[in-house]
Amino acid sequence: MTVQTDQLLAEIREANLSYLMLAQNLIRADRAQALYRLGVSEDTADLIAALSPAQMLKIASGNTLLCRFRFDDDIVWGLLTNHGKTAANDATSRLHASILLASRHQEAA
Known part of the structure; x- marks a missing residue:
């Protein structure tokens, strides 16, 4: 392997x-918020919460990234990055993106 790799x-x-x-801290602090923010199931949350430091x-x-982007929708990315929007619309765009993500979390649950 190279130094870069x-x-x-x-x-x-x-x-x-x-x-x-x-993830473990979020789950232990506020389970409902953690499920939404992490986009994980109850079973996965149980598993993560129970992991020891050694585990x-x-x-x-491993060499595989554990987290991933939860969306691949151009609309959500556009809302989050605010291409061509003013700062005044920033809060509204982020709220809209959060609503879209929350609805997708409900559909997956």
């Missing part, structure tokens, strides 16, 4: 560990 894999492992730690390190050490 090694660096990329190290960054993936770091992102995985950060994601698992954040999190082992899972995070």
